[in-house]
Amino acid sequence: MPESKHPDACRIGVAFIEAQLTTLFAYASLLSDWIDRGAPPPDFAKAAPLLARKRSHPEAHTHSEDGTPMKSPPPEDALSWPSFDTADKRIAFALIVPCTNAILAVAEYFDVHRLSASRAPEVQFLMRLRDAAVNGNTFSIPADEYMPHAAYAGLIVEPTLDGTLLFSDGVRPGFIEFGDTVGLLRYLTKLLKSMQSAISGGDAG
Template structure:
């Protein structure tokens, strides 16, 4: 990603977070009350999941790449919905994956634009949350100096090693899904305030 001003990076981060927050309620509702999600017609799936036209590659390397890139015909809404119905704990796992993906998207943007280096406790908190997500939803914090990482009473420290980030329906986790949404909303408000502060300073 090309370098950009701090104000522009903040605005793009705000846009990214707000877009994720706009879509999340639909995703959560579809998982919690799947209704007819498993009855989607195959033709609709084919239309939604269509691929870009491309030139066929030749040679052994091209054949291998093409075979790896082929869409698995077993990948469909029906199997996923059936799994959701057959095991109530799957709802928790599906929600965890969806919400974790949003956190990872925002965390990746922060890291890419050097925003993750901010010592703001909530930004440090997001970084540790993302690391836990990538470590199979489990905290693994390296020993040594740990910048303050807190959010609304939740504190991340070395004592959390081995603790689940989000509960799995059996074992309680460090955070609830609502905490993740609140963190995203806080980050959006924080960045908006930072952006306004920078703009005000420039104006003066």
């Protein structure tokens, strides 16, 4: 994706991260009873009205396996909600994807707007989490690789993490938890606000 020099990158970034935080809170709140007590999971059928809202026409691209156009699309496989016997496994299933998505989205924003070049330990921490997220939820850090200091709230990314899971899979422990993801994103909003203030102060001077 091309880089951007948007003059309000910090301000827009704050709004972008806050939207990610809102989504994480909403997602965790909706699934908290299922995670903690094994309560009934969400009913996928309730998504039907939203799934019906579309502007595309998939039938125009419907083909059989041999490429022959078909008059109607084949029935789609219904999604099912898996069951797990422990809260740790339910947490892993429910929260890895939204946390990973938030990390990837914010890291991409930092990359596009050249904010990832910052040597702030928390920014480098974010970028290392991104690397682990796209590497199958696993850190891959060669021992001889140069790495800027990457840390947040006592958590440090270092070569000894090589092979460690970013988030727990419900069986093996992970490097960070849901709360760490939220805390990091909150800190990054404060960092961007301070950067915006510095830029505004410089312009005023």
